[in-house]
Amino acid sequence: MSDQQQEFHWRRIVLKVGSALIAPDNNGCSSRYLLGIAEFIIKCRMRGVQVVLVSSGSVAAGAHAFDNSKERSIAVKKAMAAKGQMDMMASWDRLFDFPIAQLLLTQGDLQIHERYHSIRETAFELLNNDVLPVVNENDAVTSDEQKVGDNDNLSAMIAAAVDADCLIICSDVNGLYTDNPNTNPHAELVKRVEKIDQRIFDMAGGPDSAVGTGGMRTKLEAAEKATSNGILTYIVNGLNTASFNQLFEGKNPGTEFVPFKQPLDDRIHWITHTSKAKGEVIVKNDVEDKSDGSQLNFDHTDIVNVVGEFATGDTILVRTEKGKKLAKAASQHSSCMLNLIVRDDIDESAIENDDNENTIIEENSLAILENK
Template sequence: MVRSFVTEANRVVVKVGSSSLTTAAGGLDADRVEALVAAVAGRAGSLVLVSSGAIAAGLAPLGLTRRPRDLATLQAAASVGQSSLVHCYAGAFGRAGHRVGQVLLTATDVIRRTHYRNARTTLERLLALGVVPIVNENDAVATQEIRFGDNDRLAAIVSHLVSADLLVLLSDVDGVYESNPRLGPASMVREVRSDADLDGLTARGTGAAGVGVGGMATKIDAARMAASGGVTTVVTSAANAAAVLAGEEIGTVFHPTGPRRPSRLLWLAHATAPEGRLHLDEGAVAAVVDRRASLLPAGVTKVEGDFSAGDPVDLVDPRGRPVARGLVEFDSVELPGMLGRSTMDLAAERGPSYEREVVHRDDLVLLLTRR
């Protein structure tokens, strides 16, 4: 039976890992790139390709035999490899009659409101012009993103950024297995409708080529993230790319588990580490959680951590439980003198710039709902 949710998808995000594009020694495998492009080119015009491989592609040209561990060399490899990667894609898609555009993103581009809107506008315009966006993390200048490792979660975010109907995560394994199929007989998990379907899995490690850093664990995390925001996700191998996009019943399907919501909030909930904690009184917890209101300084009782305006922080209830995460509007050194006070009083004393929320409701995602 053909999967109609695949064949009828109006917009598709496909993510491919390093091990599917490169050799174990580093350097791009042109035949693999050509095969991938041949498999996905039929979706050009409605396709966004999130591609790893920049760092791996830069290893051989720099004479490196393995993925470096220091940040400076990682960034150098990414800088050298990214140009090779995009050049290879441009040639392969060009021979299929399509143009490509490079889009390099960092966490800031999908968290902060103005950057988020700019990234979304750029991707939408490229698609409207019939261009295939080739998206990657900006590893040549990023720090946290490289330590973070893989593009799987970035692909989940991009699927929401462009309002995709389908996310396909490609690697060198044809689906999610209950245990590592390379170590012995293992059963594939065909359908995931809730976290209960993943109980007992032991998914971890890099790809077989040894040049990626994601492994199956990050693909499961990314699929869960996408599904929690309403995007159906299929996990399978790059060799199955053409078949899965034709709607064949292969790989592991993660069905939507929640409604669509802005990608920046998904990233905030799933892929950020809080830089501090704001302790709330019961009234503020009720306002934030039950009424989905912004957090005002009057409801904050204590500040923990060292953070700057724009950083993610956890909002905790009087029992110390995180109930929400948000992007704070003030530095940690400013907030202690504002606690328990109204915005009107603060504005009168310190100026109109203080008549604003500590965390705006548009920059806030709930971690706990109350019954």
């Protein structure tokens, strides 16, 4: 085996394919770009690399079956997703001589930690039995509240859930550019990103594709999620088969995002990047000054306001009066109880807890948010 081949050493990868590759003309599924992607998946499996496929495109794949002369309501788009999901799975199934399985998820499935672990178990059973999991958001039934919103971020959540080594996001652009290459001929491809900060996000601009729901920003959000979990991430041009050949040669065909050397703890990563905050606790501005960078030191006397409705154990966002986001954590109390506390409508002894000095949030489920 050559040195270049030895660089392709991943044990498990998540491959995200966008709508522009599934249904490039919004006229049903097309194998135009899927053949090269399928060949890459087959080669990975032949080399002993497990693959999880996150496939967008159900709405775009089903659009041709509906009257496009009328404005498309949310209900129509959900119906398109229901029709297109069948077509999309059939298209993938035709390209492989091994079994595939469908996993349709919503944010609600990822939000509850027990269900999150159930997804992990199902995915691992499929992989261990050489079945290719094909994951998509369940657009046909999900509500706005339950949506992840885009499959870029979903792919990063799945990559974390299945303990992937690498996340490959296939797009219709070569990667991250210093500016929009469609409008700026001097824009340069960024080959390697050591740290995703505001400067990197500023390069993203708006959506790059007329077909998908995501743009470069959602891909950067996905890369941020994945790299913080120690997962090497690429954004590559899925329109070009050469991208996959270069990956096999140990070369970088697009933009490479370097993973954290010290990944976040699994539960803290889930709190930070997967679990959506059900509500907010607004605290005094000086709470930030009292925190030590790893803990958030405040009690009920520091709470200024409680926003939203949440139950005990739900994920909440803690932010200051000025709006700075300090942390996400599991709440020790419901929003109803905390509102009573803030209004002094309950005896302080009712919230005392001798076993836990911090009675507002769970210390073992605290994710400090830096520079937010």
